[in-house]
């Protein structure tokens with residue numbers, strides 16, 4: 212996928228829907244060890260949703276038990292017995308989440324249950340009978356493939372385990388323990404986790420196998436290959452339309468597939484030392500998970516405080532529990548009487564989870580591309596047109612312009628109209644910049660004229676002052692007043708001013724001409740556009756294949772973008788030109804202003820001189 216460096220406006224999708232946590236129950240077959248222990252089957256599936264758990268102890272001396280019914284019924288969204296296949300479990304729990312993830316929704320599937328109850332079997336499965344991981348990833352890539360004609364996808368995965376409250380990257384275990392961080396929007400991120408981008412299911416499968424080899428597994432009294440950690444496979448699907456538009460939508464769906472470590476009783480597992488410590492951590496995080504589920508299922512008005520912070524597991528599952536995710540819990544139990552307590556606990560836990568409600572919304576980002584990216588977008592569209600044309604040729608189908616004599620002529624007219632519009636638009640833009648230049652010349656000319664007029668006035672004032680001085684000197688000598696004629700400005704300066712005025716008139720005539728020409732061109736452009744839209748309406752009726760229609764709509768899109776691009780570029784350069792010219796005018800005004808200040812000062816001096824002189828005369832006359 213091309214890097215989308217862009218000016219983007221990210222808009223939250225507010226279209227949220229309530230989603231109740233789906234709870235499934237799987238009862239595994241009784242195993243040889245349990246049979247050897249003379250265990251009886253105490254779990255019975257009544258129908259697709261209901262199971263019954265029988266209390267194996269029939270002790271008449273135990274008053275408490277005797278008074279209680281020995282049977283307890285539980286209802287779930289779906290219940291599987293020991294005969295259910297991996298395919299059955301996958302189809303009824305996970306398969307329908309996949310399209311949502313591709314479309315940009317979050318989803319979580321987690322396996323819960325006591326140690327040895329069958330969680331890893333459901334999630335990972337065996338080579339010959341793979342579990343949910345493999346089936347989900349296969350279908351995910353199939354789904355992506357099916358819509359890759361219209362969309363471009365990027366799939367990445369990470370795989371981690373939470374072992375003794377520490378997070379380990381299963382795809383890159385050497386980097387040490389990782390931290391959970393909360394981003395500004397409250398989303399949970401794992402700092403430094405390796406995210407592998409993959410393009411096919413096989414590659415992801417190899418990564419999964421590699422990760423599983425790293426997972427902490429040890430034999431315990433209850434399971435010869437007990438998972439001592441919670442394993443979290445995270446798959447992110449980012450999706451965007453194959454064809455860029457100026458306003459694009461990006462979607463990203465996140466899928467969590469989680470194989471929890473099993474809850475266990477130290478007595479049952481006979482764990483000691485390290486295994487016992489692991490068990491304590493496992494139980495602690497599962498207890499935190501149970502507390503969250505309890506609080507979430509209790510809250511009527513969604514006001515309850517949910518303490519996700521008690522364990523790394525609950526922090527990581529924050530969105531999956533009560534947040535933005537379609538979530539499925541698959542609870543696992545053994546049917547054996549020897550596991551009665553564990554099974555009852557799991558069933559109670561799962562029963563509570565049925566009441567958890569999430570609010571799901573599509574993860575969507577609205578992107579508005581910057582003008583500088585128009586060229587890229589247009590190139591993208593052209594590539595897409597090329598691809599579709601090549602495909603049409605491959606299929607030995609006719610292109611739009613070969614789809615029949617009538618459509619050929621319509622198609623030709625449409626392309627001709629596009630070309631004509633581009634040319635007209637180009638001329639309009641040239642006229643725009645010519646009329647801007649004329650406008651600026653006119654304002655400069657106005658400035659020059661006012662400069663000339665100012666200079667004339669200055670010169671006149673100077674001459675007047677000099678003549679006054681001379682006149683006064685004469686009066687001084689003869690004692691007679693004399694009328695001082697004010698000289699008119701000399702003719703060469705006058706001709707400069709006249710020439711500037713002539714130039715201004717010529718520029719104004721030119722500007723009017725340009726405006727008339729622009730109006731004519733704009734009218735022609737409007738006519739060409741309406742002809743093209745008539746053609747666009749009639750052409751699809753002549754086209755028969757989806758690809759032909761797609762090519763036509765892409766060609767129209769390219770044309771619109773090219774026109775828009777041209778307008779935007781012209782506007783930008785006009786704005787730059789205007790800015791530059793304004794800057795120059797401003798500088799000239801500043802100069803003019805400085806000149807005015809200078810003149811005012813010199814006038815002040817002249818007035819002061821005259822005032823001193825008048826004072827002197829009055830003193831002389833008085834004496």
Ligand SMILES: Nc1ncnc2c1ncn2[C@@H]1O[C@H](COP(=O)(O)OP(=O)(O)OP(=O)(O)O)[C@@H](O)[C@H]1O
Nearest residue numbers: 239240326327328329330331332434437438472473
């Ligand atoms: N549905 C099933 N059909 C056949 N075998 C099963 C089934 N479920 C579990 N098993 C077998 O039972 C044993 C224990 O299962 P598994 O390892 O999946 O349990 P677990 O719940 O993951 O245990 P732990 O929490 O200790 O890791 C395995 O040998 C597994 O192959």
